[in-house]
Structures are given as C-alpha cells and as structure tokens.
Amino acid sequence: MRNLINILDFSISELDELIAVASDIMDNPEKYADKCRGKIMGALFFEPSTRTRLSFTSAMMSLGGQVLGFDQAASSSVAKGETVADTVRMVSAYSDIIVMRHPKEGAPIVASRVASVPLINAGDGGHYHPTQTLTDLLTIHKKKGRFDNLTIGICGDLKYGRTVHSLISAMSRYENVKFVLISPKELQIPDYVKEEYLINSEYIEVTDLEKAIPELDVLYMTRIQAERFESAQEYERLKDSYILNHAKLDFAKSDLSIMHPLPRVNEIDVDVDEDSRAHYFDQAKYGRYIRMALILMLLKTHGVDDKRGFGMEMEGKTCTNPHCISNSERGIKSLFTDNGKCIYCDQ
Ligand code: NCD
Numbered sequence: 001m002r003n004l005i006n007i008l009d010f011s012i013s014e015l016d017e018l019i020a021v022a023s024d025i026m027d028n029p030e031k032y033a034d035k036c037r038g039k040i041m042g043a044l045f046f047e048p049s050t051r052t053r054l055s056f057t058s059a060m061m062s063l064g065g066q067v068l069g070f071d072q073a074a075s076s077s078v079a080k081g082e083t084v085a086d087t088v089r090m091v092s093a094y095s096d097i098i099v100m101r102h103p104k105e106g107a108p109i110v111a112s113r114v115a116s117v118p119l120i121n122a123g124d125g126g127h128y129h130p131t132q133t134l135t136d137l138l139t140i141h142k143k144k145g146r147f148d149n150l151t152i153g154i155c156g157d158l159k160y161g162r163t164v165h166s167l168i169s170a171m172s173r174y175e176n177v178k179f180v181l182i183s184p185k186e187l188q189i190p191d192y193v194k195e196e197y198l199i200n201s202e203y204i205e206v207t208d209l210e211k212a213i214p215e216l217d218v219l220y221m222t223r224i225q226a227e228r229f230e231s232a233q234e235y236e237r238l239k240d241s242y243i244l245n246h247a248k249l250d251f252a253k254s255d256l257s258i259m260h261p262l263p264r265v266n267e268i269d270v271d272v273d274e275d276s277r278a279h280y281f282d283q284a285k286y287g288r289y290i291r292m293a294l295i296l297m298l299l300k301t302h303g304v305d306d307k308r309g310f311g312m313e314m315e316g317k318t319c320t321n322p323h324c325i326s327n328s329e330r331g332i333k334s335l336f337t338d339n340g341k342c343i344y345c346d347q
Pocket of ligand 1: 051052123129132162163222223261262263
C-alpha cells in the first residue's frame, strides 16, 4: 500500500507530478469533478484542526467522493479506551482512504501497519505534517517559480512545529537552499531534524528576526505551539517572541514571500495582510487543490508497497520521548533502526 507519513515518502519527481496535477485542477476543476465518485474518505481527527480537516473534506467532495469520520477523540471509541490500531482497522473496512491526525508522534506508522487502505498523516504531535508541506511547496512553486537557490527563513517554534520539520526535510533535497532558523534558544530545531535533514544543507540558527529579514526569499512564520509545552509559564514567557509587522518589512526584498501554515495568533500583525508579499491566505487556498492531487495519486497507486523498514527490538530498550506513540499504545513493541532511532518518532 502507498501511504504518506513523511514527506520523503515521495520522490522529487512525484512531488513535481502532484504540483502539476494540482495546477491542472485549479485551471480545469470540472475535469476532476467525478474522479472519486463512489469513494469514501475516513477522516480521523484525534486533535483539533480547521484548515487541514476542511480542506481534505473539500478536496474529497470536489472529486465527487464522500467523507466520514470524527473531529475530536472524545466523539470516537477512543474515549472508551480503544487503541489507534483497532480504530484504524475498523475505519479501513468503511473507507477507501484514511486521513489521520493524532497528538502522539509516530501514531500514523502504527495505523499504516494495520490499515488496508492508503493512509495519510495529517499531523502527528510535534513530529511531521507532510500535507502542509505539499501546500507549502505548491505555494513556493506558484510564488517563486523555483525550489533551488532560495534563502528560507523559518521563524517561531522550531522545536514543536511539525510543519517546520516536514518543510525542512522537503526543501533540503533541492540545490543551494539556505535555511535561516530564527527562534528563541529554548525552541530551536530538534537534533533529529538536524541529523537527518540538515546534514548536507547550509543553515544558521539565530534569535533576531529583524536582522535576518533582508536576505530572505521566503519567510515562514509559525505559531508558538501552546499545546505541546510541558509548562504553562514557559509558554507565557515565550509566546510573543516574534511579531512580524509592516515596519519590520522595510528592508525586506521586494519579492519576499511571507508564508504561515495558520492559524496565526500574534506572530503576524494584521497590518501585514495588505502587503502584496503576504501569501499565507493563498497558501491556505492551495491546500484544497494539492490534497485533491494527493488523494488521486494514492488511490491510483493502491497496491504499491510502502517501502518503510520494519525496525527491530533492542534488549530492554524503550523510546525515551514521552510524546511517542510507542509509550501509550497497548500491544505495540518499541522498534528501532540500525542506528538506534525510534522508528515511530525518530528520536
Ligand atoms: C498547523 C498544524 O496543525 O501543525 N496547522 C495547519 O495544519 N495548517 C500549524 C499550527 O497549528 O500552528
């Protein structure tokens, strides 16, 4: 089965194909209106979502398909103690493709191992969010016309921001991409992202947004992820670390692309919305079309194997990440790669 759990599950040429299909859908929506007639998408949102859930729903409906599922764990049998694996086994029997968002890191891997239909990760804790990255890539393609030779500033919560981890892994595959990672010291990018994806890329870690702005081609702002903090006080201290406003853009390039996965809290002042370089609402709009392209691709390639390794048990070893699914799901084993990384959460 073909799944999307990590953006690197797709090759660069497959991403190019998704972008081409999404662009064609935008130009000729009527051509696609019946492509998923009779198909059902299971949408399992164990964590809050507006854009991702609604854009997936809109995508499936625009293809002529239908959607079932839930938008909070409390309204599913999870509230009765059901495991992720059992929930997904059931929904596999009722749908042709599954989209899942879960607060535990690695939950989509557990799900994909029991699902009998293609599975899409719509965000797993503070780990990955590959379909947001598809939206981000379509935005960069439309606004900049290239993926190579870009200086990309990523600002805010780089520790818990799952969109950031997936965006870095995707963009690090292109030529001459430089990352300027702007965050408070406490919210710097996790080691596994540096070790796995930034190893061959040029990057700097800084704390000052204003100083970084003039050299950027893309500025990707992010929300401080309140729900992932261990301490409410720490969140209060860091929540307004960065606020982008019109004045701070005085020395920015005239063709800067300002992006944000949304929802925004305070990190982009509304006075930026009128700036022609503010692309975050277009970015949200593109989410529908790239998700249509994704659904079509996964339904078409049904039957092709997921090439993910199975991992191995290590004597007495369990994952040390408290947010990892392997520490909460009954009936699954702790499994590691050859170099000792947890196969679920990469830590
Ligand atoms: C993001 C997410 O859920 O990680 N939102 C989204 O899907 N567009 C970003 C966020 O919540 O800050």
